[in-house]
Amino acid sequence: MSFYDYTKPKNGTKFEGIGVARISGENQDEKSWEDQEAFYREWLDRTYGRDNYELRVIAYQGSGQILDHTEFLELCDLVATGDYDFVIAEDLSRIIRRLQAVIFCEEAEALGTRVVGIGDPVDTSIEGWEYAAVFTSLKNKAFCKDTARRIRRTLRNRFANGEIVMCLQYGYIKPHPGASDEEVQKDPEADAVYEKWVSMLEDDATYAEVARWLNSENVPTGKYCTEDKWTGAMVKRLTYNPILKGERHRNKKKVRRKQNGRPECINAPPEELLVRQVPHLAFFEPDRWDRLIRKLDERNKKYQRSKERKNDPRAGVARKRTRWPGQHLRCGVCGRIFVHGGHGRKGRMMCNGARVYTCWNAMSVDAAQVAEVVTSDIRELVRGLPSFDVHWVTEYENQRAQFRAAQDAELGRIEKELAKEKGALENFLAALGELGSSPSVLQKVKSCESKIQLLEDRRYQLEQDCGQREELPSLEEITAVSDETFSNLAVECEEFGRLMKSVVTEFFVLPYQLANGGHVQPRIAFRICLAPLVGSSDMELLQFDRIVDLAKKPKRLRFLNDVVRMVNTGEKHVDVAEKLGIFKTEVGYAMALHRRMQELGVADPWIPVVDESQAARYFKRVRNSVFKFEPLEGFESTRHPRAE
Structure with a gap:
């Protein structure tokens, strides 16, 4: 028996209630809202009388499984006020599904609000309503699960028969909406596109670069794509589709309900995966x-978020398209990357460690100037290379022989590892056959298979390297390739940056000072490897260490050689200054620099700054109380290579 008298309205005049009219999806007719309201009024007319109630209708579209719908939360808030006499729905599932419907009824009953599900039937004013509500909720849940299983079973069978061909990606032609996969054909124009696409990825291009190439070539995104421009995400999604190797997959994912009732896509168990071979749709060999x-998985593994936060998994990730030398130039003092925005200026770069007071190299450099001077230096180096004499050719042949020996040794090691892993895999499979299903053995089988795949990939790469050119390229060939490369690529494009990262290594900003004092100035020290320009990767002979200056040379340095030569011939400082068009004091500064170089016994007027005590006079952050020099672990903090 209920503790409340539902025969009398709470306000003493008319009954006030809420009607819930819900439809699940877009395919359902919105007129159903009006039909449900009419159904409620018909029942209310019989129960309370035509003019003896006021009905407020909450009508919305959405799944009854979701507990945080705005309309359902609004309904709960209205009921919580205790002002309403009843809540009415066609059945409880129109309000909410699962056992939350029973909980809703109990909370409404505690506030004296009657809940009526006309079609169930459930009426909280009738004693024993809980049994009907619980059984109704379980029945609705079982019905949903049974329907889902039936649909899933039907779709699995149709997929196995070549049906369920959904929206195909670019490169495939579906003749009519109900076509099977046997009727689908490849677009002949897509062969060259996919070949270039995959070749770029094999050459370490990013998905964004492939997308920009596709857009530049006006390649369509596909009949079923809602976007008219390619993006990196689209390129990745299409690349990972196994239909490109002639396989259709289904049931890789499944849906489960989260705590709030919203669906969540998760990986399905491997045994549920369906695979259908369609070799006539393959663009590549499996x-x-x-x-x-x-x-791609191995290359992008470092960008993934991980549960362990000991190391930053996003370290080295560009947050946007970064112009070279961004994400490449490093500090020669602490080893950290140089970042844009040095000293608050957009075009300048500075050490990321100096920004947080863990490095004393607080100089900033102009990014555009770095790109210009390094590129110019490479051009001058290539044009000034001497002819390859007999010594160069002999040295190159020795290097090739050493490289081949190392390659053969590595291939032999890989073959031994492969034999070992395959033997272990056979043993695990035999154990699995004897013991039956064992999670630990299955895990070891997967680990062995993964190692075998990686070793086979490494062996394939080494065998491909064996096919590289063996003759030493001519100077004319190197010069032509260099000029064509640097002339056709803009400094701003990512392809130029990717090329420079393969050509320029050991790329550091180092602090230097003139021998007789002065401001600390940045110099760029880097190593050039010209081998990638001619399609080789093992020619140490074509590696050169270089140093370039970024700061404008002072007059005492620009005129140093001329001043020393003229003064050593007996000319006076005044006469030297007049002939060179400089001041007498600048002649004195040049001679002072020369004397200091002689005292130190050096030929280079630039002296490296190697510790924070030398830098403290010029960089204020060194004197800050929070400063503590902390170079990267394992990094040599004094890297000052000599130019060749």
């Missing part, structure tokens, strides 16, 4: 596609 996917 081995090539599998090798590319493993390479």
Whole structure:
């Protein structure tokens, strides 16, 4: 028996209530809201009388599984006021599904609000309503699960028969909406596009670079794509589709309900995966596609978020398209990356450690100037290379022989590792056959298979390297390739940055000072490897260490050689200054620099600054109380290579 008298309105005049009219999806007719309201009024007319109630209708579209719908939360807030006499719905599932419907009824009953599900039937004014509400909720839940299983079973069978061909990606032609996969054809124009696409990824291009190339070539995004421009996410999604190797996959994902009732997509168990072979739709050999996917997974593994936060998994990740030398130039003192925004200026870069007071190298450099001087220095180096004499050729042949020996040794080691892992895999499979299903053995089987795949990929790469050119390229060939490369690529484009990262290594900003004092100035020390320009990767002979200046040379340095030569011939400082068009004091400064160089016994007027005590006079942050020099672990804090 209820503790409340539901026959009398709470306000003493008319009954006030809420009607819930809900439809699940977009395919349902919105007129159903009006039909549900009419159904409620018909029941209320019979129960309370035509003019003896006021009905407020909450009508919305959405799944009854979701507990945080705005309209359902609004309904709960209205009921919580205790002002309403009843809540009415066609059945409880119109209000909410699952056992939350029973909880809603109990909370409404505690506030004296009657809940009526006409079609169930559930009426909280009738004793024993709880049994009907619980059984109704379980029945609705079982019905949903049974329907889902039936649909899933039907779709699995149709997929196995070649049906369920949904929206295909670019490169495939579906003749009519109900076509099977046997009727689908490849677009002949897509062969060259996919070949270039995959070749770029194999050459370490990013998804964004491939997308920009596709947009520049006006390649369509596909019949079923809602976007008219390619993006990096689209390129990745299409690249990972196994239909490119002639396989259709289904049931890789499944949906589960979260705590709030909203659906969540998760990986399905491996045994639920369905695979159908469609070799006539393959653009690539399966081995090539599998090798590319493993390479992309390995390359992008460092960008993934991990549960362990001991190391930053996003370190070295550009937050946007960064112009070279961004994400490449490093500090020669602490080893950290140089970042944009040095000293609050957009075009300048500075050490990331100096920004947080863990490095004393507080100089900033102009990014555009760094790109210009390094590129110019590479051009001058290539044009000034001497002819390859017999010594160069002999040295190159020795290097090739050493490289081949190392390659053969590595191949031998890989073959031994492969034999070992395959033997272990056979043992684990035999144990699995004897013991039956064992999670630990299955995990070891997967680990062995993964190691075997990585070793086979490494062996394939070494075998490909064996096919590289063996003859030493001519100087004319190196010069032509260099000029064409640096002339056709803009400094701002990512392809130029990717090329420079392969050509320029050991790329550091180092602090220097003239031998007789003065301001600390930045110099760029880097190593050039010209081998990538001619399609080789093992020619140490074509590596050169270089140093370039960023600061404008003072007059005492620009005229140093002329001043020393003229003074040593007996000319006076005044006469030297007049002939060179400089002041007498600048002649004196040049001679002072020369004397200091002689005292130190050096030929280079620039002296490296190697510790914070030398820098304290010029960089204020060194004198800050929070400063503590902390170079990267394992980094040598004094790297001052000599130019060749």
